[in-house]
Amino acid sequence: MKKEDTFIQYGVPNDWAKSYVSKQLSVTSFRNLSNKILQDSFSIPIDQIKFVKRCLKRTPIEDNIVNQLLENNNYTCCLCKGTKGTSFIIHHINHYSTSQNNNYENLAVLCPNDHDLVHKEGNSLTLKITKEQIIKSKRKWEKEVETRNAQAASQNGEIEEVDFINAPRVLELYYQIYQDKPHSEYSSKLLSLGVLDSAGSINQSSKEENDIRNHLTDFNSHGPVGSWMLRAHFLDAFKQLLNKISFVDLDGLMNRKSLYSNILIGSYCFYVGGLYSKAISIPITEQTPITHLYFHRKDFFIEWLVDPKWLVSTSAIARFGEKKEYLIYGRIRGIGKKSWKGKDYIHYDIRPYLFGLPTKTKSRRPPIHYIDKWNGFDVGD
Numbered sequence: 001m002k003k004e005d006t007f008i009q010y011g012v013p014n015d016w017a018k019s020y021v022s023k024q025l026s027v028t029s030f031r032n033l034s035n036k037i038l039q040d041s042f043s044i045p046i047d048q049i050k051f052v053k054r055c056l057k058r059t060p061i062e063d064n065i066v067n068q069l070l071e072n073n074n075y076t077c078c079l080c081k082g083t084k085g086t087s088f089i090i091h092h093i094n095h096y097s098t099s100q101n102n103n104y105e106n107l108a109v110l111c112p113n114d115h116d117l118v119h120k121e122g123n124s125l126t127l128k129i130t131k132e133q134i135i136k137s138k139r140k141w142e143k144e145v146e147t148r149n150a151q152a153a154s155q156n157g158e159i160e161e162v163d164f165i166n167a168p169r170v171l172e173l174y175y176q177i178y179q180d181k182p183h184s185e186y187s188s189k190l191l192s193l194g195v196l197d198s199a200g201s202i203n204q205s206s207k208e209e210n211d212i213r214n215h216l217t218d219f220n221s222h223g224p225v226g227s228w229m230l231r232a233h234f235l236d237a238f239k240q241l242l243n244k245i246s247f248v249d250l251d252g253l254m255n256r257k258s259l260y261s262n263i264l265i266g267s268y269c270f271y272v273g274g275l276y277s278k279a280i281s282i283p284i285t286e287q288t289p290i291t292h293l294y295f296h297r298k299d300f301f302i303e304w305l306v307d308p309k310w311l312v313s314t315s316a317i318a319r320f321g322e323k324k325e326y327l328i329y330g331r332i333r334g335i336g337k338k339s340w341k342g343k344d345y346i347h348y349d350i351r352p353y354l355f356g357l358p359t360k361t362k363s364r365r366p367p368i369h370y371i372d373k374w375n376g377f378d379v380g381d
């Protein structure tokens with residue numbers, strides 16, 4: 001926790017808090033020093049001193065709540081989203097004086113400007129910002145921040161654990177973009193081990209000698225070291241591609257009419273969210289059928305066809321069969337119609353390049369205290 005946060009916990013604006021900290025003032029010293037000393041020796045205006053001293057009489061907000069609130073709101077006013085300035089204050093939606101409520105749901109991040117507007121009671125009704133408006137704005141803003149964070153993480157290829165890399169398709173795309181095979185910190189080692197051939201493909205002949213080749217996937221048939229390095233190599237190659245190709249967020253598209261249209265065929269997209277799958281029986285062999293990941297929402301049925309031989313680990317295989325939160329990158333191959341359990345859907349056929357567990361997720365649901373008002377629409381079977 002930063003030093004200024006001790007003031008912020010009491011509802012003091014962050015820019016004031018910063019200036020107090022730079023003047024070596026702590027919460028305790030601010031409380032104990034007389035108004036005159038604060039005014040004369042620390043050059044703080046008297047109105048400000050009075051306001052802050054009132055704040056410091058409160059019970060401070062717990063630091064984990066402060067941190068969570070500020071992070072979820074990107075340290076930015078939920079009403080103007082920072083357009084009126086970058087400083088902020090933690091506001092009590094039901095005023096502290098009457099509620100003494102320091103719980104997350106009673107707090108909002110506002111800029112000093114909007115905070116003043118909120119507290120201007122008795123003014124004309126048209127200017128007044130209601131509690132309901134603040135609650136609604138906070139909820140919307142937090143969702144937007146969450147989405148942006150997850151988007152940024154996805155576009156940077158921040159992935160917790162890789163489960164699947166379709167190596168030939170990544171390689172093909174790489175050649176298309178760079179006119180060369182991928183180079184990574186492991187490429188020469190993989191070449192000397194005979195795991196990669198001179199064109200950058202996974203060497204099919206080297207695994208012939210391997211006992212376990214029919215038991216696991218292409219990646220794992222190269223043994224723990226080969227598999228680990230291959231994964232790192234192709235992930236690195238894919239991250240290089242992310243710098244060149246813009247993958248759009250499928251989630252954002254689904255709120256638009258554009259998702260109904262064919263112009264998206266050929267587009268690169270990513271998705272972060274819960275996906276359904278069927279369990280895969282092991283060992284994976286050449287006969288193991290193509291499987292899929294999917295979800296449906298509103299009119300859409302989104303499906304990624306998955307060739308199990310490009311699952312990179314046993315834990316990746318084990319994750320199939322139940323709903324899991326994934327980050328998945330692919331290319332839209334076709335758009336058509338699909339009937340599923342008596343309902344017609346617009347069907348998206350997406351070919352995956354890579355998927356795994358996301359570092360940042362989008363809950364697609366507001367925090368717990370809003371759940372009663374929320375009708376989920378992310379339904380699987």
Ligand SMILES: [Zn+2]
Nearest residue numbers: 077080111114
């Ligand atoms: Zn504001």
